[in-house]
Amino acid sequence: MKKGIELSLNEYEALLNKAAVGSGLPWGIAEDAAACGAWFMSCGVNKLNTWIDRLKDNSFWIDYCKKIDQPSSNKLNNIFDLAASVYVQPDTKVKLDSYEWNGWELIIDGVKQTTSFRACLSETQFKILNELAQKTYAPATDESRLSGAGAGLSDND
Amino acid sequence: MRLDRMGSMHQSRLSFLRQFLRRAAKENWKFNRDLFEINVNGVGRALYRLSTPLRDYTLICFSHDLPDEMRSDRVIASAWDATFTLYDGRPTLDDLERLEKHVPYQEEGRLTQNELCLSRANRSVRLWDYVLDCLSNGNQPDLDRVRDVGYLMRTTAVYGSGKFGSADRRVVENREEANSPFQLEMMTVYLIRTFVMDLIEHLAKIKNPGSAVKLDSTIRRSFGVGNSTGLGMAPFLVNHPRLIHNWFEAKENAIATVKNLKTATQTEISKFKELVTRLKPHLKAWRSEHPIQIEKNLALEEDIEKLETKLENFSFSIGSPWRLLCDWSEDELSIEGQEMLNSLILEPYGHLVDTFGDEMSCDEAKLFAINGDVTIANVKSTIEQNYGWALEIDWADPNCDARAWYTSEEKLEPRLGERYEMPELNEYEQALQPGRDVARAYKDLCELEPSTTIADFLRTYPKHRHIIRRCLTCGELPFSEIRDNTINSSMLPIDMLRAKLSFFGACHFDPRSDRWVRINMFKGAPFPDELSSGSDPENWIWAP
Numbered sequence: 001m002k003k004g005i006e007l008s009l010n011e012y013e014a015l016l017n018k019a020a021v022g023s024g025l026p027w028g029i030a031e032d033a034a035a036c037g038a039w040f041m042s043c044g045v046n047k048l049n050t051w052i053d054r055l056k057d058n059s060f061w062i063d064y065c066k067k068i069d070q071p072s073s074n075k076l077n078n079i080f081d082l083a084a085s086v087y088v089q090p091d092t093k094v095k096l097d098s099y100e101w102n103g104w105e106l107i108i109d110g111v112k113q114t115t116s117f118r119a120c121l122s123e124t125q126f127k128i129l130n131e132l133a134q135k136t137y138a139p140a141t142d143e144s145r146l147s148g149a150g151a152g153l154s155d156n157d
Numbered sequence: 158m159r160l161d162r163m164g165s166m167h168q169s170r171l172s173f174l175r176q177f178l179r180r181a182a183k184e185n186w187k188f189n190r191d192l193f194e195i196n197v198n199g200v201g202r203a204l205y206r207l208s209t210p211l212r213d214y215t216l217i218c219f220s221h222d223l224p225d226e227m228r229s230d231r232v233i234a235s236a237w238d239a240t241f242t243l244y245d246g247r248p249t250l251d252d253l254e255r256l257e258k259h260v261p262y263q264e265e266g267r268l269t270q271n272e273l274c275l276s277r278a279n280r281s282v283r284l285w286d287y288v289l290d291c292l293s294n295g296n297q298p299d300l301d302r303v304r305d306v307g308y309l310m311r312t313t314a315v316y317g318s319g320k321f322g323s324a325d326r327r328v329v330e331n332r333e334e335a336n337s338p339f340q341l342e343m344m345t346v347y348l349i350r351t352f353v354m355d356l357i358e359h360l361a362k363i364k365n366p367g368s369a370v371k372l373d374s375t376i377r378r379s380f381g382v383g384n385s386t387g388l389g390m391a392p393f394l395v396n397h398p399r400l401i402h403n404w405f406e407a408k409e410n411a412i413a414t415v416k417n418l419k420t421a422t423q424t425e426i427s428k429f430k431e432l433v434t435r436l437k438p439h440l441k442a443w444r445s446e447h448p449i450q451i452e453k454n455l456a457l458e459e460d461i462e463k464l465e466t467k468l469e470n471f472s473f474s475i476g477s478p479w480r481l482l483c484d485w486s487e488d489e490l491s492i493e494g495q496e497m498l499n500s501l502i503l504e505p506y507g508h509l510v511d512t513f514g515d516e517m518s519c520d521e522a523k524l525f526a527i528n529g530d531v532t533i534a535n536v537k538s539t540i541e542q543n544y545g546w547a548l549e550i551d552w553a554d555p556n557c558d559a560r561a562w563y564t565s566e567e568k569l570e571p572r573l574g575e576r577y578e579m580p581e582l583n584e585y586e587q588a589l590q591p592g593r594d595v596a597r598a599y600k601d602l603c604e605l606e607p608s609t610t611i612a613d614f615l616r617t618y619p620k621h622r623h624i625i626r627r628c629l630t631c632g633e634l635p636f637s638e639i640r641d642n643t644i645n646s647s648m649l650p651i652d653m654l655r656a657k658l659s660f661f662g663a664c665h666f667d668p669r670s671d672r673w674v675r676i677n678m679f680k681g682a683p684f685p686d687e688l689s690s691g692s693d694p695e696n697w698i699w700a701p
Contacts, residue, residue: 008270010319010326027588028615028622035525062619069529069612088526117325118270137566138574138585144565147574148231148388148672 005126012119013038015129016051022135023055032065036080039087043106044113045079045099048125054080055132158405160641164652165453165492166659168698169500170507171408174662174678175695176514177343180334181685182694184210188685191215191247195356197363198222202253203355205348207685209334214273214341215244216348217253219261220356228279230313230385232570237263237277239310239352243345245271245324263314264568268322273329274345275321278310278353281383285309285357292361295368303379304442304701307665307677310353311383315342336518338400339661350382350679379700381680384663387673388571391643391653392562395589398630398637400519404660405636407517408499411510415502416480421473425505430468432504436461436497438701439664447668449649453493460486460494507695524630527622529612533602536611536625539632540599546640547592548599559646562589573650573672590644594624664699 007015016037020030037051054060067074067084074084076096085094086101093103100107105115121129138144168175180186187208195201203218219240227236240261244252252271259266263277284298284306291298317339319325329335354377361369394401421429440458445451467485475481479502486495503510541548550557561576563585574582588594598621605614611629615622631638642648650672658666663676681700683692 006269006322008319008322008325011322026620026622028624028626029619031623031626058619062616065619065622066529066612066616069527069615070610073612088522117319117328134566136564136585136587137569138563138572138582140565140567143579144572144574145233145567147572147579148233148565148570 004120004122007119007121009038009042009117009119012041012121015133018133018136019052019129020055020061020132022132025055025058025061029058029061029065032068033061035087036064036083038119039083040079041119042115042117044108044116045083045106047079048121052125052128158636158639158656160639160648160652162492162496163639163656164649165496166656167497167500168659168662168664169408169411170503170510170695171411171514171517172660172662173337173339173517174343174347174682175698176337176511177340177347178682178688178694179511180340181207182688182692184334185689186685188689190355193355193359195220195359199356199360202257203352204248205352205685206247207344207348211332212245213247214344215247216345216352217242217244217248217256217260218349218352219257221261223279225282228282230279230311230387232264232314232387232389233568234313235265236261237313238280239278239349239356241274241276241278241345241349241352242268242272242323243274243276243341243348245273245329264321266321270324270328272323273317273341275314275316275323276312276345276349277314278312278349278382280310281306281308288357289361289364292358292372293365293369295365295370297370297373297376300376300379303376305444306383307379307442307680308353308381308383309357310349311385311675312346312349313385314389315345315384317342317345330518337514338404338518343661346382346384346678347682347685350380351684353382354380354684377684378681378697381664381677381682384658384676384678385669385673386654386658386676388573388650390657391573391650392571392587392589394639394653394657395591395643397519397521398627399521399523399634402634402637403517403519406634407513408660409636410516411503411513412483412499414509414513415506416477416483418479418506419476421478421505426473428505429501432501432699433461433464433468435699435701439699442701443665443667445667447670450666450668453491456491457493457497460490460497463489464494464498504695504698524633525626527611527615527626527629529610529615531611531629532607533605533609533611533614534607536614536628537599537602537607540595540602540628543631543635543638544592544595544599544628547595547642550592550596550642552593552596556646557642558590558593558644560644560648561586562644563587576644588623590642591624591627591638592642593644594621595628597621598624598628 013034017030017034020033040047064080064084068088074081076082082094082096082099085092091103094101098109106113189206191206192204199220200222201220205216207214221238223236223238242256242260288298335341358371486498552558555577561574561582563572563582565572576582601618651668651674654674655666658676663678665677667675681697
């Protein structure tokens with residue numbers, strides 16, 4: 001295992017989703033932001049720090065979602081725009097700077113990227129994402145504990 | 158899909174454990190116990206391997222000595238009687254050393270892409286010591302007492318699909334044996350059942366080497382694996398509308414196929430009637446102390462008698478007999494009884510309905526994109542068609558939005574709180590109330606011109622994006638939505654749990670509260686060695 005943190009891609013996308021909600025993005029926008037971040041990771045696009053920075057900017061993600069919803073409004077200026085074209089419509093073919101999506105895989109600087117189902121991130125990145133995700137969890141209280149399944153019942157039978 | 162019907166569903170030929178056993182028998186999977194090192198205190202490890210024609214899977218078992226006071230089925234527990242992982246292939250000793258540092262700690266540990274599932278189980282205090290004493294003294298346990306509980310251990314979680322670092326579903330989804338939903342989870346539970354039987358016989362032998370006996374094969378079969386399921390399953394049903402649609406559609410298609418048959422053969426009729434006769438002993442052994450389930454089981458008992466009486470004079474030679482029988486049940490039987498009949502009529506028709514099981518998995522990226530060019534008028538029309546039930550609810554009534562779904566920071570346990578008693582929960586609420594959210598979105602949709610595109614609407618109202626996506630998805634997939642209020646003061650989460658568990662193949666539903674249910678899996682099913690020796694993978698269902 002590489003130094004740092006390794007997650008399954010599913011686990012990573014769920015963490016990104018919670019981090020996005022914890023940052024204040026609406027639920028539906030967070031779903032698309034997380035899908036975008038997971039797509040970056042699966043295709044070898046090293047943009048997690050940028051993705052995290054963007055969480056501070058609701059309007060960025062609202063514009064991003066508009067590009068997904070109406071592809072004709074999507075003028076490709078950066079890798080996020082390319083992601084907006086591709087991850088919901090993977091049979092699209094697009095080129096942008098050093099990136100090329102040929103309809104099924106990403107090519108970066110002429111090198112085909114192998115799709116990965118693992119996410120590798122630094123401990124710092126993991127910590128930041130978890131701190132944001134933590135904002136979506138309710139504090140542990142006695143009252144809250146009573147609203148979980150199995151509360152107040154004997155398990156020894 | 159209404160909650161009361163979902164809360165009355167039963168296992169069927171399409172259930173995931175039935176699909177698993179059917180494939181294992183058909184492909185003649187080989188079974189082997191590669192390791193069994195358990196000491197006098199029941200502590201140690203064991204390996205159980207299933208070999209398909211193409212690959213091996215190994216259940217790695219860690220057995221522990223758990224003090225009674227630490228035993229808890231809740232997510233917030235931190236220790237268990239036994240812990241497990243399903244390994245992709247055959248683990249090396251290094252793998253075992255690595256996993257011994259993680260698997261016993263469950264959610265606190267980390268897995269790799271070589272591991273497919275993570276699980277744990279607790280002993281039944283009602284049965285464990287009793288069966289151990291019987292066997293060590295050379296006696297067989299009393300069958301009625303065994304049937305009262307039905308298991309020696311119950312799992313309290315079976316995690317897969319990338320949880321805690323394990324392999325993503327996408328790693329295995331193209332393998333035939335793993336393509337249908339939850340097949341590897343079913344394999345995990347099935348092998349746990351065998352381990353538990355071996356463990357109790359092993360400990361009985363250690364306790365009294367001179368006189369201990371093994372379980373009689375009939376009694377052995379009477380043990381399934383118990384399971385305690387809490388609130389985590391309810392969000393799953395809401396969060397996977399595309400997948401859930403495929404499950405319900407497959408079952409509906411199977412039922413429709415049988416109902417459309419013009420006649421039934423004598424063999425098919427006999428098979429059906431034989432299963433009906435099994436229901437009474439099955440129901441007798443289906444114990445529950447929950448007032449709702451007690452009432453439902455009493456009604457089901459009456460339903461079975463009504464069905465038997467009906468069958469005495471029922472002619473299967475007139476047109477579409479199964480349709481006539483189902484139509485009759487809708488007037489005469491409780492919902493439990495109707496759902497039981499829906500499952501029963503599939504049994505004689507494996508050759509017609511089993512292939513529907515191949516259509517129950519799903520590419521969840523499908524219908525994820527929102528077509529932004531759709532107009533508000535179109536979206537409103539879709540909502541009116543599919544969510545009329547939600548628009549009719551008076552959301553200003555505190556009973557209608559009484560609850561809030563949230564996750565606690567305490568081991569991320571899913572919880573359901575009373576919103577008006579704990580107003581701070583509003584801040585942590587999750588998107589698990591489509592009815593309320595669609596009503597809110599609809600109100601705002603009415604504020605803009607009907608010709609406005611939904612992309613422009615969502616730019617103005619980004620908070621509605623999740624529910625608009627859902628409405629557009631569910632408009633295409635009629636079985637994707639629970640058409641009931643998931644935050645009503647009287648909503649029973651156990652109804653949602655039961656629907657999912659019935660698709661797993663569970664029986665003996667025993668709600669312990671409104672949000673927690675115990676069930677049994679594989680009770681009566683052949684063990685792996687029996688399956689390899691030609692035991693019927695199907696004809697054990699509705700075992701008492």
